[in-house]
Amino acid sequence: MTDARSSIDPGTLRERALDALTRARDRTALLTTCVEDPDLTAQHSPLMSPLVWDLAHIGNQEELWLLRAVAGREAMRPEIDGLYDAFEHPRAERPSLPLLSPDEARRYAADVRGRALDVLESAPFEGHALTEAGFAFGMVAQHEQQHDETMLITHQLRRGPQALTAPDPAPAPPYTGPSEVLVPAGPFTMGTSTEPWSLDNERPAHQREVAAFHIDALPVTNAAYQAFIEDGGYDEERWWTPEGWAHVRTHGLRAPLFWRRESGQWLRRHFGVTEAVPPDEPVLHVCWYEADAYARWAGRRLPTETEWEKAARHDPATGRSRRYPWGDADPTPEHANLGQRHLRPAPAGSYPAGASALGVRQLIGDVWEWTSSDFLPYPGFTAFPYKEYSEVFFGSEYKVLRGGSFAVDPVACRGTFRNWDYPVRRQIFSGFRTARDA
Template sequence: MTDNDTLRERIAGELSAARDRTTYLTTAVDEADLVRQHSPLMSPLVWDLAHVANQEELWLLREVGGLTPIHPEIDPLYDAFEHPRSKRPTLPLLAPGEARGYGHEVRGRVMDLLEKTRFNGTKLTDGGFAFGMIAQHEQQHDETMLATHQLRTGPPVLSAPPPPPAPADAAVLPAEVFVPGGPFTMGTSTEPWALDNERPAHVVDVPPFYLDTTPVTNAAYAAFITDGGYDDPRWWTADGWAHRQRAGLEAPLFWRWEGEWVRVSFGVALPIIPNEPVLHVSWYEADAYARWAGRRLPTEAEWEKAARHDPVTGRSMRYPWGDFDPTPEVANVGQRHLRPALAGSYPAGAAPSGARQLIGDVWEWTSSDFLPYPGFVAWPYREYSEVFFGPEYKVLRGGAFSVSPVACRGTFRNWDYPVRRQIFAGFRTARSGALETA
């Protein structure tokens, strides 16, 4: 098998995995649920269903293949920048059957194109980038659709086995790990499917710091609530306090008090699991908790150094555990489970520092604004990253149980408004300081 054959096989597998997940998420509900808007924050599921096919047609069939558009008249309907999510139900969208048929037709033509494509002809095809970009795009929309499922009301329609139990040492792990100061290589210039905001690789000098060994748990966050954390403006930024009052925030999204804290997860209400990472908190809430705890959120550079830097070799790895793609032994990703694993899980996926669960389980808020790296070049289109750069968005890292491995690596950057809570986000905290000795 040639290198091109191996690459074609990988691309076909990633495209197929993304489509299988899309199919599962859009056939788990009836057509009425597909066309309904479950929250003004989210598109109807049927919009995402056709949008992923439209992007696949635009980039693979038209840009890579140079083929005649199939339905150019629908392009404006599925342009994410032309219509805000809250307005999409009012558009003349393709009906569910039409959307599925369109996706099937596009995918059939893409698989034919894949067999003919040379992977060193253009920048778009070098290393199969355009195909990888589309696989990642569909998986990112699958995660968005999973968030829509979490917001929908009605009987549960999704199921998955629980994560494996925590290892025996989880209860005795140190609360924090030490990450030595010094330079490390942040970002990438070699990852073939890395997106523009991950590039280029550049050296960043990070002072020494301490980082939570695991994400903050439900029990720890409940202590913040019990101590009046939502009622004390000392712990909140001015914007955060104003938002907390305006939105009436009292606990993480999907939590409710019934004599004990209960969380609704994909239609099922159960008591919170104390040692599970807290989920569905905004940046403002994460930042307030960190201040209450006498700590802070880590910067994006601190997070990435903790996740990638190997102090023995001085090299930045693709993942905390090394360079190989995530497996069920090292991280909770890929929607295998519908919740985070217990804090301290996946010791085989630990970073050299000893921090666990830096990849998977929950997206982790950082203190950093979403900004370009030095030498950033928007490619292949400005609307993926460049139009979002600025202080309005905060960076999240690490992925969650909801993230596909193809769209989750040590350099991958996510971003959102600091008020957002419907995303599968948690956090861990940090503090500055040199190594302390007894």
């Protein structure tokens, strides 16, 4: 995990780790205090865990990696390890487990955090792969932020009055640029071997040769997706893969999740509030099958994961791959819609400062973007620090999503970051953009 950035002095690295851990815990606290205990212990969907399970799981993983693996301490509560092992108990059965109560879960997570901060003060940041450049602390912060996104999904699925509020993104001036961007043919460096907190599936950096292609300058909007619906997209088998068509027929899909048609208008449920579907926002809560069908209807296709990353990171002027579309600097609010500071995507065309070198916008933040690719390892992949983070998921069952969403914290979002899910998933904050061969 050695990296040029690991030469940063340990004090700066500790400050970075402390900030990431604190930001994650502040978000966790908000997501678990904005509702009463019955909402924390209830299962709002069989697809999701009770919020109180996520809370204790966050603490348990922090204990496992920072207190036991890094500091070599004895387990605080070994009897609960199995309860909060994500591989031992599927989500649907977690409500039936003898879980910690909300108060117990809060005390446990807080106790772990206090001890973890003591470890952070003295841990060596070199000489061991797990702590090199503060990796273990960055991994734990990313894990907590990923569960914060999961908990936000649970809040969206929860029935009841609004519990979370945030200011809306600023209105975007009308986008007047090209509808698509040409990405030139040639090699580019995919993945990373130098990002100190990158996860194993992002590694190692390697060369890919990519044919020229065109990609949408903006994510597909609600208005554009409505045109697909109104044109009978859900009734035309020819736009769907066989598996997608069977899924649509079996589950009666007619529109993105949470949408409904009423008095000639499309409405949606959004964190406890019913609102008109905003036409200029990127479409949200569509599964891979829906994204793929739309692309076929539009005479296009979904980009491959490799194409997506080249569009996001390749700088044709230098030939190098950037950390982010806009360059190597960490994200700011001018670059992208991240961190749950807004609870919705920004209008398509927002964040010109976050555009890629080729002029593609909103590749980071707003909505996770489905790609056509299966989740597979890169050449030379090595599982680290455990196989269950990535390796056990590799295969054709999962499709790759890229770019992050409004619910993702910057610590868990990079130009190389890879997400994956089943092609039927719609509760996630997923959208897409399309591509075509040049």
